[in-house]
Amino acid sequence: MDTVTLDMVRAAKERLNGVAQHTAIMQSTAVSTCSHCNVFLKMENLQRTGSFKLRGAYNKVASLSEAEKARGIVASSAGNHAQGVALAASEYGVKATICMPSNAPLSKIDATRSYGADVVLAGDFYSDAYDKACELEKEKGLTFCHPFNDPLVIAGQGTIALEILEDVPETDVIVVPIGGGGLISGIAVAAKAIKPSIRIVGVQTAGMPSMKVSVEDDKLTTVPSHKSLADGITVGTPGDVTFELVKKYVDDIVTVDESEIAGAILFLLERVKTAAEGAGACPVAALMNHKITGIEGKNVVALVSGGNIDVNIIDRIINNGLVQSWRRAYFDVVVEDRPYVLASLTKLVSDSNANILSIFHDRSQRDIEVGYVHVALELETMNEEHVQGLLKTLRANGFPAVLR
Known part of the structure; x- marks a missing residue:
């Protein structure tokens, strides 16, 4: 039996009413033209906290018992889950400690602190922050809010699929970035339950394709840490819960490299007039570079999962993109x-x-x-x-x- 069901996703949607926005879906002629399919962009970069992560984080915190809340919560995050947990904790009056990599974008660190959370910086990669959060969980008896390997978090992310199929019921394909797999697991479970014919495609960075490798090996596999513009999905080891759901419900996983991610960020800025962080631009990068086969003429929804990009990175990407495009x-x-x-x-x-x-x-x-x-x-x-x-x-x- 699945750890996450459509009923759980619908229950999450009820909890999120008045909290998470029903974000817009916009048809993009610019992306459609270069991708040879009919592309719609699901604008989770315009979500509260600038990312889809609010959905799963809030659903998790809202579901905690009073005893769990009283102990205080701890989470590990590259930045977006951090903000979601911090916001949810502030609304419930719960003390939150968030462990983040020391090189996380300053905008994400400052935003997390602005919601009242204590931020602990640890190491250079998400795995370092995760290890520190586990250490604090044991030392202080805190309640751990996992960023992806938790059924309640996964169900919260799955509410995106409900909105997609409500707004664009003719959707043939949904393209989703993958880090630890919580987002694509929730979307895949809900979307396939409502429309079994729908195709779900995941996108990872070429430097850290942990879920793709795990699925190919048919076992959880850890890949070496590798810095990326898509810091939000640089996860070395997928979750065991998400791994099983991805194997069952996700049709394909493709990868994009750093130059393709940078090009998609610049394209979205210039042609779509929207700011996307690296992870959020990965689905568009995959479409623009024809990484996904069999989608010509199809209705494709690409998830722009977050917009919390450091302005210094934007400046570098623009300059590099201008050089690359002559x-x-x-x-x-x-x-x-x-x-x-x-x-x-x-x-x-x-x-x-x-x-x-x-x-x-x-x-x-x-x-x-x-x-x-x-x-x-x-x-x-x-x-x-x-x-x-x-x-x-x-x-x-x-x-x-x-x-x-």
Whole structure:
């Protein structure tokens, strides 16, 4: 018998009434066009606390006995479960201690503290935070709120499926990020119970595909820790509860790499006008890069599971994405150090309709001969053809530029 049922998910929905938002589903022409299917985005990045995690965390805390609440609760999290537990604990007047990796985004740490929880930073990865939470559970007799391997948490996450099938009953496929498996387990159980023909596809990072490897090996398998833009799903070992549910209900698991995740974050920012954290962008990354087969022309719901991304990371992703898409280019060229040479160089750049963002003029490099100067240009460009054309033009006019 399953540890999580549709009735449990429906009970969770009742508990979450007035707490979790029924988030919007928007059809995305931009994602649909590049994915060759009809894509709808389930916007859990607009959920309270900025993530779906509120659903499972609140359902768990709301279901605790008075004795369990009185002991205080402890949780481990990369950041989003932390905020969900902290908010739920504050509403029930329960003391919460949250263990998080020391390199968790500052925005997630600050948000967790803002709900009144004590934050304990431990190690560099989720597994370190989990070990610390287990230690505190034993030392202080706290009640542990697991982020994914708990039927009540899983049932809470499953309420997303109820909303998807209420809003888009013609859904053929739901694409969901996987870390420890709580989110996809809850969605799969509920969705398959309502619509058995529906297909559930999970997405993991290529660096930490713990659930994919476990399913392939038919046993719980631990993969080495690996830093990722999708910090919310960097889980080395899936839960035993979620593992069994995923094996039974999930149809396929695919992976995306870091550049694909970054590209999806940038695409969502620029084309969909929404901010997604790395984990939340993984389903879109999988669709954009054609990782999922057999979905051409289908109605596909991609879960944008969270939006709690550090603004510093956004800045790096934007810059990297502009370079990867040839909309920003860096040229180096050594020219004669005499009047009008720099003006001639910049005129050629201007005539090509490239915009100079910055220019660096340096005579002091060791390998630059006297009478010459190194010029570094940061340019705003249109595409690869534009960049290569400008490079050719500069060389044809006596400027031996190289692309950095």
